[in-house]
Amino acid sequence: MRLLYGVQGTGNGHIARARIMAAALAERDDVSVDFVFTGRPPEKYFDMEIFGDYRTFTGLSFITKRGRVDKWATVKDANVSQFIKDVKALDTRGYDLLVNDFEPITAWAAKQQDLPSIAISHQAAFNYDVPKSGNTIFDSLLMKVFAPTDLQLGVHWYHFNQPIIPPFVSEKPIMASANGHVLVYLPFEDVEDIQQMLEPLSDQVFECFHPNIDEVKEIGHIHWHPTSKKHFQKALQHASGVIANGGFELSSEALQLGKKLLIKPLHGQFEQLSNVLTLNKLDLCHTLFQLDTDIVEEWLEAPDNEAVTFPDNANILIDWLKNKDFSDTQSLRDALWKNVRYGNKTQERLLALAI
Structure with missing residues (x-):
């Protein structure tokens, strides 16, 4: 089987999920794959060796300013003519299937060239009856037309009795100091604003990763790092807690490691x-709606989260893709959710919420 795999490259979460799939596919001789990434300049990708001779296109992405999506700038910045050219230029002949993680160029190319396609993404989960907050008619329309596929297979922290599978998370818990550093990853916020929020909390060490940081620098108890998969994962493993935006993949990794979460959507x-909304329902995070030192200080005293165990073996999914019986999502769902383990309190919350 020959796969074309389209990945939205705007955020690192999509790429992290694709890395696990790429590693599993690399161990097989019955499936080959070519990766396409869009959404950021080619020079901004890092630690991409696992993807081999991947291709990049401009694609479409959201413009953010100080922790907020700027919809007008997003529309203004979109190079629609280049997008159309790239869709037409991408030849999908010779592939058996497109696997798509919210990537528009491969999705539209597959649609126009009649290549069977399946979305496997967190965004696909929102096509189903799952907890939603803040969604508008524009958001619902965007989800339908941004990266259209023949089948949508969602990825979420619970299946909600829908065609939804759990995330694959390769990181495993290790013994870490309870009074260790706090990992901070707020890529959509200004560096100066983050520094100002954390400055007064001088008793706590913060390891901050940000795409606008070019080299390691220490400003007292606040340590700044450029984005790097290796160093980021090490910092995550040894952190006592995580302050992050509401991206799905990092939250999933933190949940598996039992790290307490402070989320700024x-x-x-x-x-x-x-x-x-979902994490709050399960009592698995605290929320930060604006950069606020007092809320961070209060959160620092909160206990650790119960860990949630997610599967790390993508071969069940790959076998399902290879069988091409896409009408049967139930067997795939059942096989994967058997490998998920919730803590006792989280399990009680699921039962109490009837989800």
């Missing part, structure tokens, strides 16, 4: 607002 991004 990206304003105007209903997916992140919906993620916070």
Whole structure:
């Protein structure tokens, strides 16, 4: 089987999910794959060796300013003529299937060239009856037309009795100091604003990663790092807690590691607002709606989260893709959710909420 795999590259979460799939696919000789990434300049991708000879296009992405989606700037910045050219130029002949993680160029190319396609993404979960917050008619329309596919297979922290599978998370818990550093990853906020929020909390060390940081620098108890998969994962493993935007993949990794979460959802991004809603329902995060030192200080005293165990073996999914019986999502769902383990309190919350 020959797969074309389209990945939205605007955020690192989509790429993190694709890395796990790429590693599993690399171990098989019955499936080959070519990756396409869009949404950021080619030089801004990092630690991409696992994807081999991947291709990049400009694609479409959201413009953010100080922690908020700027819809007008997003529309203004969109290069629609280039997008149409790239869709027409992408030849999907020779592929058996498109796997799509909210990536528009491969989705539209597959649609126009009659290549069977399946979305496997967190965004696809919002096509179904799952908790939502802040979604508008514009958001619902965007979800339908941004990266259209023949079948939508959602990825979420619970299946909600829908065609939804759990995330794959490869990180495993290790013994870490309870009074260790706090990991901060707020890529949509200004560096100066983050620094100002954390400055007064001098008793706590913060390891901050940000795409606008070019080299490591320490400003007292606040340590700044450029984005790097290796160093980020090490900092995550040893953190006592995580302050982040409401992206799905990092929250999933933190949940698996039992790290307490302080989430600042990206304003105007209903997916992140919906993620916070679900995590709050399960009592698995605290929320930060604006950069506020007092809320961070209060959160620092909160206990750790109960860990949630997610599967790390993508072969069940790959076998299902290879069988091509896409009408049967139930067997895939059942096989994967058997590998998920919730803590006792989280399980009680699921039962109490009837979800």
